[in-house]
Amino acid sequence: MERLTDVNMGIYTSFRTGGNADCMLIPDTPEELAEALREIRRSGSPFVMLGNGSNTLFREGGFHGTVLKLGPSFGEIRREGNELVVGAAALMSQAANAALEAGLSGFENLSGIPGSLGGAVFMDAGAYGSEMKDVTVSADVVTADGDALRTVPVEEMDLSYRHSIFEETGDIVTSVRIRLTPDDPEKIRRRMKEMLEKRSSKQPLQYPSAGSFFKRPAGHFAGKLIQDAGLRGARVGGAQVSEKHCGFVINRGGATPRDIIDLMHLVQNTVFDQTGILLEPEVRIIGGPEE
Numbered sequence: 001m002e003r004l005t006d007v008n009m010g011i012y013t014s015f016r017t018g019g020n021a022d023c024m025l026i027p028d029t030p031e032e033l034a035e036a037l038r039e040i041r042r043s044g045s046p047f048v049m050l051g052n053g054s055n056t057l058f059r060e061g062g063f064h065g066t067v068l069k070l071g072p073s074f075g076e077i078r079r080e081g082n083e084l085v086v087g088a089a090a091l092m093s094q095a096a097n098a099a100l101e102a103g104l105s106g107f108e109n110l111s112g113i114p115g116s117l118g119g120a121v122f123m124d125a126g127a128y129g130s131e132m133k134d135v136t137v138s139a140d141v142v143t144a145d146g147d148a149l150r151t152v153p154v155e156e157m158d159l160s161y162r163h164s165i166f167e168e169t170g171d172i173v174t175s176v177r178i179r180l181t182p183d184d185p186e187k188i189r190r191r192m193k194e195m196l197e198k199r200s201s202k203q204p205l206q207y208p209s210a211g212s213f214f215k216r217p218a219g220h221f222a223g224k225l226i227q228d229a230g231l232r233g234a235r236v237g238g239a240q241v242s243e244k245h246c247g248f249v250i251n252r253g254g255a256t257p258r259d260i261i262d263l264m265h266l267v268q269n270t271v272f273d274q275t276g277i278l279l280e281p282e283v284r285i286i287g288g289p290e291e
């Protein structure tokens with residue numbers, strides 16, 4: 001198992017900025033992961049699980065604990081009939097390409113989400129009317145205490161908009177079984193291409209970000225509320241409300257985690273004052289207050 005100390009988390013997160021974590025453990029098998037979890041439990045120090053870091057921001061005060069990240073062996077993908085068993089560290093784009101190669105449809109709308117399968121099932125990630133809930137059959141996990149390996153069927157995952165049971169249990173997902181439908185690979189390829197073109201025409205993909213910063217409040221769109229509040233292009237230091245898509249907070253260059261969090265507060269306060277709606281971040285903010 002690889003061990004790193006004093007790790008710059010900006011390198012591991014899509015905002016490309018962040019404080020340091022005291023320690024990072026990178027297990028490469030479920031058994032090593034279980035061992036890492038038991039070691040953390042014995043030490044009594046806090047830990048966070050990190051996938052591809054596309055929905056996570058580490059504050060600049062740093063994280064005084066252990067970051068767990070799955071090693072490359074967790075990136076394997078295999079086909080079983082109309083199902084794919086996808087390692088939790090594999091990226092959504094890799095799962096989508098494997099589905100395309102296998103002539104299996106159902107993952108096209110999810111193909112442009114820049115997360116890992118583990119992060120996607122944890123968040124019940126979704127796009128353009130599809131979500132992980134629609135394709136997931138089960139997930140293999142190591143329990144949070146590191147004592148057991150088990151398979152959790154989708155019925156027990158409580159998947160709903162940006163939520164799963166894993167938020168409560170703290171179980172670590174090691175692989176996800178997804179069920180798809182056979183279709184003509186050319187049609188799948190075309191749908192994937194259209195989806196990616198749609199994303200790049202609507203989203204500021206040339207800048208680091210964590211995608212939509214805020215959750216969708218019931219009956220509204222966060223981006224529309226932010227735009228109507230006059231915040232298109234609003235800046236704090238190197239952080240900016242994207243002019244292309246107001247739901248995105250982007251790093252225009254040199255943004256600190258504090259810039260991003262100050263901009264988050266500015267957006268929350270302005271939108272709340274004008275509408276009475278409190279925007280909740282979708283992004284996971286890790287670590288103590290900045291020093």
Ligand SMILES: Cc1cc2nc3c(=O)[nH]c(=O)nc-3n(C[C@H](O)[C@H](O)[C@H](O)COP(=O)(O)OP(=O)(O)OC[C@H]3O[C@@H](n4cnc5c(N)ncnc54)[C@H](O)[C@@H]3O)c2cc1C
Pocket residue numbers: 014048049050051052053054055056088112113114115116117118119120121122123124125126127166171172173174203205209210211212284
């Ligand atoms: C440009 C851009 C576009 C985006 N578009 C979308 C979109 O269309 N739809 C959407 O839903 N999201 C979108 N996102 C957000 C993000 O990609 C998703 O939330 C994604 O599912 C996060 O996956 P990750 O592996 O990067 O998770 P991370 O940010 O690493 O972690 C997110 C959460 O998942 C947990 N987690 C990660 N791996 C595991 C695991 N193996 N077991 C248990 N828990 C785990 C972490 O502890 C953390 O709480 C976008 C982000 C960006 C940067």
